[in-house]
Structures are given as structure tokens and as C-alpha cells.
Amino acid sequence: MQDEGKTVKCRTIWLSDIHLGTRDCKAEFLIDFLRQYDADKIYLVGDIIDGWSLKRQWYWPSTHSTVIQKILRKSRKGTEVIFIPGNHDEFLRPYVGLEIGDIKLLREDIHTTADGKRLLIMHGDEFDSVMAYAKWIAHIGDYFYMQLLKVNRWLNNARQKMGLSYWSLSAKVKYKVKSAVQIISDFEHYIVDAAKRHQADGVVCGHIHHAEIKPYGSILYCNDGDWVESCTALVEWFDGRLEIINWTKTDSPNNDETQFSLS
Numbered sequence: 185m186q187d188e189g190k191t192v193k194c195r196t197i198w199l200s201d202i203h204l205g206t207r208d209c210k211a212e213f214l215i216d217f218l219r220q221y222d223a224d225k226i227y228l229v230g231d232i233i234d235g236w237s238l239k240r241q242w243y244w245p246s247t248h249s250t251v252i253q254k255i256l257r258k259s260r261k262g263t264e265v266i267f268i269p270g271n272h273d274e275f276l277r278p279y280v281g282l283e284i285g286d287i288k289l290l291r292e293d294i295h296t297t298a299d300g301k302r303l304l305i306m307h308g309d310e311f312d313s314v315m316a317y318a319k320w321i322a323h324i325g326d327y328f329y330m331q332l333l334k335v336n337r338w339l340n341n342a343r344q345k346m347g348l349s350y351w352s353l354s355a356k357v358k359y360k361v362k363s364a365v366q367i368i369s370d371f372e373h374y375i376v377d378a379a380k381r382h383q384a385d386g387v388v389c390g391h392i393h394h395a396e397i398k399p400y401g402s403i404l405y406c407n408d409g410d411w412v413e414s415c416t417a418l419v420e421w422f423d424g425r426l427e428i429i430n431w432t433k434t435d436s437p438n439n440d441e442t443q444f445s446l447s
């Protein structure tokens with residue numbers, strides 16, 4: 185993390201999958217990030233407010249309001265804020281094209297970097313219906329896997345007591361994790377194809393909670409990650425360089441800051 189009180193100014197910040205309104209949202213981390221990072225333009229790339237979860241159960245601690253206030257405050261102070269609703273905040277999709285205060289709601293956008301590259305900005309759920317088991321991705325991680333190993337141990341102790349043979353739940357899950365890797369790769373291909381259709385040089389999306397900057401041939405695939413597990417943002421510096429900022433150095437298994445230049 186940066187020194188306390190020192191503001192880092194960048195050209196653009198992309199944030200997505202914050203899931204305000206859920207217990208998993210790491211609002212405090214995001215508040216801390218927003219306190220230290222400033223930008224000319226902020227993209228909210230979907231799943232900012234979790235309407236699905238709020239519909240099931242109302243959960244709204246004051247820190248979640250603080251996140252919104254921080255973003256509105258930046259907007260008042262001159263940051264251009266563009267909100268591209270995702271599937272969890274699809275209740276805002278009927279309003280795309282409108283402005284809420286100074287925040288522009290768009291279905292997707294093209295951002296031009298300082299070095300003149302065109303980036304398609306989209307949430308990324310657009311291809312869920314053509315991708316089998318897409319929902320798996322958001323739930324698969326090391327923690328989940330460890331929990332399953334625990335359940336597996338318990339299950340097999342019980343099976344042993346009943347005279348049943350060993351059956352590996354974790355092997356089943358490993359198979360699923362493998363297919364999750366396949367799903368992420370399928371997802372990236374769909375997104376990259378969309379960028380090609382828009383004749384863009386790259387794409388920025390969210391949705392699968394997996395931050396990454398990765399070239400696919402001539403197209404640069406960028407995912408800004410999430411604020412429920414990894415606490416990551418994508419930023420553009422004033423020379424057009426893109427970088428993933430990882431805000432939890434301590435509990436993230438993937439704590440290397442990734443830098444990448446489009447050219």
C-alpha cells in the first residue's frame with residue numbers, strides 16, 4: 185500500500201464487482217483505495233450494487249454508503265464517472281443513456297488510452313447464456329477448495345464407519361476446478377472476439393472476479409478483478425500504461441502487481 189495521505193493520480197481507474205449490499209463486499213479496502221487513488225476518469229464496470237442479494241435480504245452497512253459517497257465526491261471534484269451496469273445491477277440497465285447526477289450510465293463504451301489505443305469497456309456477462317456453467321467461476325477459489333477438502337475428510341470418516349469405500353469429493357472438485365480454468369479461457373475468448381467486432385485494440389471487463397492483463401494476438405484482454413475476494417483495480421497511467429493494483433497484499437494468493445503496456 186502507498187504511504188498514508190499520499191494521493192496517487194492516474195488517468196483512468198476501472199473498478200467492478202464490488203457487490204455493495206453483500207457481506208462479502210470488502211468496502212473498507214475499497215474506501216482505503218479510493219482515499220489514495222484519484223483519476224481523471226473512473227469506470228464502474230458492473231456489479232457495483234448487488235440487486236440480486238438486496239432483493240433476498242436487505243444488508244447495507246454505512247461503509248457501503250461511504251463507497252458511493254467517495255465516488256460521488258470525486259465526480260463533483262471533476263472526475264468523469266461512467267457506470268456500466270452488470271448482471272447483478274441489471275435493475276439499472278433500463279436507464280442506460282441517462283445521467284444520474286454527473287454519472288453517465290452506459291451499456292458499454294470505447295475508451296481511448298493516452299497512447300491512442302481503443303479499449304472496449306463491458307461488464308462481461310453478455311456471453312453467460314452461451315457458456316455452460318459460467319456461474320461456477322465466481323465460487324471457485326482456494327478457500328472453497330480447502331473447505332471441500334475438509335468436508336471430504338469428514339464424509340470419508342463417516343463412510344468408513346458405515347463400512348463404505350473411500351469416495352473422493354475433492355477429486356470431483358478438482359475436476360470441476362479444471363473445467364473452471366477452461367471456462368475462464370472460454371470467457372476470455374468470447375470477450376476478445378467482442379473487442380475484434382468493435383475493431384478495438386483491447387477490452388476491459390469484470391464479471392469473473394479474476395484480474396488479468398493478457399494479450400490475445402493483437403487484442404489486449406484486461407479484467408479489473410473484484411472487491412469481494414481479490415480487491416483489485418485496473419489503472420491507466422498518464423503514458424497509457426495499464427496496471428493491475430492489488431489492494432490486499434496479505435491475503436491474496438496472487439499478490440504480484442502486473443504491469444503491461446499496450447504497444
Ligand SMILES: [Mn+2]
Nearest residue numbers: 231270271391
Ligand atoms: Mn457479473
